[in-house]
Amino acid sequence: MPHTLTITQAHKKLKTKAISSEELTSACIKQIENVDDKLNAVVHRNFELAIEKAKEVDKKGTFDHTLTGIPYLAKDVYCEKGVPTTACSNILRNKDYVAPFDSTTTQRLKAVGAISIGKTNTDEFTMGASTESSCYGVTTCPWDTSRVAGGSSGGSAAAVAADECTFALGTDTGGSIRQPAGFCGCIGLRSTYGRTSRYGVMSMASSLDSIGSLAKSVEDIALLLSTIAGKDPLDATTSSVPVPDYLVKLNGDIKGITVGIPKEYFPDELDPEVREAIENAIETLKKLGVKTKEISLPHTKYAVPTYYIICPSEVCSNMARFDGIRYGHTAKAGDLIEYYFNARSEGFGDEVKRRIMIGTYALSAGYYDAYYRQAQKVRTLIKQDFEKAFEEVDVIAGPVSPTPAFKIGAHTDDPVAMYLEDVFSVSQALAGIPALSIPCGFSKDKLPIAIQIMGPQWGEERVLNVGYSFQKEAWPEGIPKPEIA
Ligand code: GLN
Numbered sequence: 001m002p003h004t005l006t007i008t009q010a011h012k013k014l015k016t017k018a019i020s021s022e023e024l025t026s027a028c029i030k031q032i033e034n035v036d037d038k039l040n041a042v043v044h045r046n047f048e049l050a051i052e053k054a055k056e057v058d059k060k061g062t063f064d065h066t067l068t069g070i071p072y073l074a075k076d077v078y079c080e081k082g083v084p085t086t087a088c089s090n091i092l093r094n095k096d097y098v099a100p101f102d103s104t105t106t107q108r109l110k111a112v113g114a115i116s117i118g119k120t121n122t123d124e125f126t127m128g129a130s131t132e133s134s135c136y137g138v139t140t141c142p143w144d145t146s147r148v149a150g151g152s153s154g155g156s157a158a159a160v161a162a163d164e165c166t167f168a169l170g171t172d173t174g175g176s177i178r179q180p181a182g183f184c185g186c187i188g189l190r191s192t193y194g195r196t197s198r199y200g201v202m203s204m205a206s207s208l209d210s211i212g213s214l215a216k217s218v219e220d221i222a223l224l225l226s227t228i229a230g231k232d233p234l235d236a237t238t239s240s241v242p243v244p245d246y247l248v249k250l251n252g253d254i255k256g257i258t259v260g261i262p263k264e265y266f267p268d269e270l271d272p273e274v275r276e277a278i279e280n281a282i283e284t285l286k287k288l289g290v291k292t293k294e295i296s297l298p299h300t301k302y303a304v305p306t307y308y309i310i311c312p313s314e315v316c317s318n319m320a321r322f323d324g325i326r327y328g329h330t331a332k333a334g335d336l337i338e339y340y341f342n343a344r345s346e347g348f349g350d351e352v353k354r355r356i357m358i359g360t361y362a363l364s365a366g367y368y369d370a371y372y373r374q375a376q377k378v379r380t381l382i383k384q385d386f387e388k389a390f391e392e393v394d395v396i397a398g399p400v401s402p403t404p405a406f407k408i409g410a411h412t413d414d415p416v417a418m419y420l421e422d423v424f425s426v427s428q429a430l431a432g433i434p435a436l437s438i439p440c441g442f443s444k445d446k447l448p449i450a451i452q453i454m455g456p457q458w459g460e461e462r463v464l465n466v467g468y469s470f471q472k473e474a475w476p477e478g479i480p481k482p483e484i485a
Pocket of ligand 1: 126127128129151152171172173174175176177204311422
């Protein structure tokens with residue numbers, strides 16, 4: 001069953017010729033064919049091309065890089081030359097948009113011989129926490145298909161958890177890697193803002209978007225980060241801070257480090273099963289020799305309102321290019337204004353329209369000071385909360401989400417209830433810091449629950465090492481797999 005392997009396990013077998021890349025790639029394709037009608041995680045399939053590429057790397061046979069010959073899926077916002085890319089929006093789907101160039105991330109993966117097998121489902125332009133706003137319909141949770149896989153990288157998370165690929169790419173603007181990874185039972189990392197390149201990935205909110213991966217082990221996440229991170233001349237916000245070999249740096253020794261436990265992340269309303277799973281995980285960390293310290297991140301309560309001013313403000317600007325002329329769906333109209341109106345009305349779904357309206361309002365001359373400028377000030381306070389905390393602790397731990405995966409349709413009529421799902425995942429994005437989501441337990445209904453490990457800016461090494469030590473202790477046999485019914 002090669003499709004169930006992690007990257008590092010598969011690499012060993014490829015290197016010793018115990019399996020071929022063609023076998024591995026075909027096994028993932030077969031798994032997609034077997035289970036994806038229940039999950040709806042994969043929205044575009046590159047199977048023929050993938051098999052061709054796999055045969056090429058087998059023929060070469062050297063497997064120089066750990067990612068050579070490894071099949072992956074990319075969230076449908078990553079441009080890949082010659083491959084349809086729609087952001088799961090009718091505005092691009094109706095136009096059959098095919099990307100004419102590669103994102104830096106898919107380019108870097110291509111360069112080491114990783115194999116793209118297709119695209120995964122996402123909320124429209126990554127706006128959402130459930131993948132329900134996709135024009136292709138919802139992705140279901142592999143643990144219970146009456147529930148959501150989370151979002152917006154729900155397709156990538158479900159695909160990794162269900163072994164439809166060896167790893168997947170996602171994006172995290174306010175939780176979209178961490179929350180679906182948590183709902184589906186895989187691992188996801190949001191890296192420091194500027195650590196990975198956003199070039200060629202369709203933007204939602206440019207000061208918040210972070211590019212990253214979802215995988216089956218912390219080792220794989222570390223390996224992927226070393227491969228995709230670093231300065232990119234095509235994205236001015238990437239940093240030249242050196243990229244260490246994150247995989248080599250995983251030493252599994254966390255004795256003596258201090259883990260901060262923010263009291264604001266354990267409110268009375270927190271689901272009792274989530275609370276218990278996180279508390280147990282903290283006990284496991286203590287067993288591994290960490291010290292814990294209660295801390296306060298006092299501006300946490302303003303994170304959701306701040307995010308939902310800044311994010312839509314940037315959304316309304318980023319969505320302006322989809323006007324039916326430069327990009328997007330062609331409409332019928334009598335004049336230019338009517339043309340814009342029809343193209344955007346027909347092409348965009350409700351959540352995108354809602355955010356364009358909120359953002360336009362928050363940025364308008366009369367309200368800019370009251371909303372946008374104010375939100376930027378609070379953003380600084382949230383960032384300072386973390387800076388202060390990291391003077392006393394090495395990492396911070398808490399839940400990723402307030403509940404396990406919720407039922408499909410539970411929040412569709414109540415956008416504010418959906419936004420509140422992000423209560424623990426937007427502060428890190430506002431502060432630009434790294435955070436890892438790793439499964440730490442299951443509810444009595446057998447739904448995964450995840451712990452979030454946060455670090456200071458450029459603190460990926462530390463965050464990954466805590467995650468790695470935890471994974472070894474909590475899941476010595478690997479993370480449990482769903483039975484897809
Ligand atoms: N759920 C958040 C939102 O709807 C985060 C989405 C994301 O990270 N792309 O904005």
